[in-house]
Amino acid sequence: MGIDRSEYRQRRERFMEKIGSGTAIFRSAPTAVMHNDVEYIYRQDSDFFYLTGFNEPDAVAVIAPHHPEHRFILFVQPKDPALETWTGYRYGIEGAKAIFGADEAYSIAELDEKLPQYLEKADRIYYHLGRDRAFNEKILSHWQRLIATYPKRGMGPVAIEDTNLILHPMRQIKSPAELEMLRKATAISAAAHNRAREFAKIGHYEYQIQAEIEHTFRLEGGIGPAYPSIVASGANACILHYIENNRQLQDNDLLLIDAGCSYGYYNGDITRTFPVNGKFTSEQRTLYEIVLEAQLKAIEAVQPGKPYNDFHDTAVRVLVEGLMDLGLLVGDVEEIIKEEKYKPFYMHRTGHWLGLDVHDVGLYKCGEETWQILQPGHVLTVEPGLYIAPDIKPAEGQPEVPEKWRGIGIRIEDDVLVTADGREVLTAAVPKAIDEIEK
Structure with a gap:
């Protein structure tokens, strides 16, 4: 798909x-059980998928550039017509070669027998020790056997290195084909948000809004939600990962929707906040204007050659200054930022990488003090917010929050591509200016 x-x-x-003379091993994602013997819809491990495009469980990919014949090997489930009647078609061993380009393929049952030939002449093994402890032990066992015979053979893998350190920087820079996938995912996400804003009204339940959003995802060809959809009305918007989605919308509520579509495993991630009755209250408008200004200025700070943290710092300063203007924070701007006294109102970072994973892979910092430098092809979210929970507890030395501000939660999030000369907002099709969203 794309x-x-x-x-x-x-x-x-x-x-x-x-990896030169090394051998890399990648394990497919396991199947996950929803309850008893009912499984979730299968989702391949992103690293495995990035290198192979293969979307079946119980598989192992081996990459051995030093091998004279087989540089890309797949271990897969063989064809089994009886089982496929129940669980769906498999590509099998021949399909692994003919369709996915493997130089050689074997049944997954042959892994222990066949794997050593791809390890014994490698100078190191590249493998990420993940959550599958049994498979971790299998790889470590193969390595230990080879290390034990190293003095006699004078060759073999002398170390295990993590594939993440090599593969994840590759995944960070999106290819033109990947960007088309992301544009499709974000376009579907945008259509769903626009549908939700049209549908939402007093008396509807949050789950009804969720249903409209996720119906649009599937209707437009998406796999489904990229993550559990957040549809948070009223004070629920102050809970960052609220997913119960069971409250009835009331007059004067704000509705915060954080939802994105997965399309071919690439993901959208959009948040919008709007008044259910079509008009902001005075307090809602005031806080919304602060968040919107923070977001717009943060997006302007997304430029190639600038440190990743710049857009977060930009957003934090706008939010702090806005809260100080309202008397919700007092003191020196620099001290408030340094001591993070704004955290009761804004407790998360302003963005994250986006791609095959919603919180996509890649370094944010290079060492203790040096932030990653933004490059063309990076895709990230920009999502400042303000959350004034009903029971908010200000930082030490800060004033109590008047009741009129409590229970208001606002976040505005867009997906942004770093380009050669600036940035492209992939999710601009969802309105966020006040005059566009007020009915």
Whole structure:
């Protein structure tokens, strides 16, 4: 869906250049049980998918650039017509080679027998020790056997290195094909948000809004939600990851919707906050204007060559100054920021990487003090907010929050591509200016 097989091959070639005489091993994601013997819809491990495009469980990919014949090997479930009647078609061993470009393929049952031939002449093993402890032990066991015979053979893997350190910087820079996938995911996400704003009205329940959003995701060809949809009315908007979505919308409520579509495993991530009855109250408008200004200025700070943290710092300063103007924070701006006395109102970062994972992979900092430098092809979210919970407890030395502000939660989030000369807001199709969202 959108990514040509040749691109997967190119990704593997680039990865092979980086591991030299090593051998890399990738494990597919496990199937997850929803309850008893009912499984969730399968979702492949993102690293595995990025290099192979293969979307079946119980598989292992081996990349061995030093091998004279087999540089890309897949271990997969073989064809089994009886089982496929129940669980769906498999590509099998021949499909792994003919469709996915494996130089060789085997049944997953042959892994222990066949894997050593791809490890014994490697100078190191590249493998990420993940959540699958049994498979971790399998790889460590193979390595220990090879280390034990190293003195006699004078060759073999002398270390295990984490694949993340090599692969994740590759994943951070999105290719043109990946950007098209992200544009599709964000376009569907935008359509769902616009539908939700049209549908929402007093008396509806949050879950009804959620249903309209997720109906749009599937109707437009998406896999479904990229993450559990947040549809938070009233004070629920002060809970960052609220997913119960069971409250009835009331007059004078704000409705915060944080929802994104997954399309071909690439993800949108949008948040909008708007008044259910079509008009902001005075307090809601005042806080919304602060968050919107913070978001717009933060987006302006997203530029190639600038440190990742700049747009967060920009947003924090606007939020702090806005809260000080309202008397909700007092003191020196620099001291408030340094001591994070704004945290009761704004407790999260202003964004994250976006791609195959919603919170996509890649470094944010290079060492203790140096932030990652933004580059063309980076995609990230920009999502400042203000959350004044009914029971908010101000930081030490800060004033109590008057009742009129309590119970208001606002977040505005867009997905932004870093370009050669600035940025492109991929989610601009969802209105956020007050005169656009007031009915």
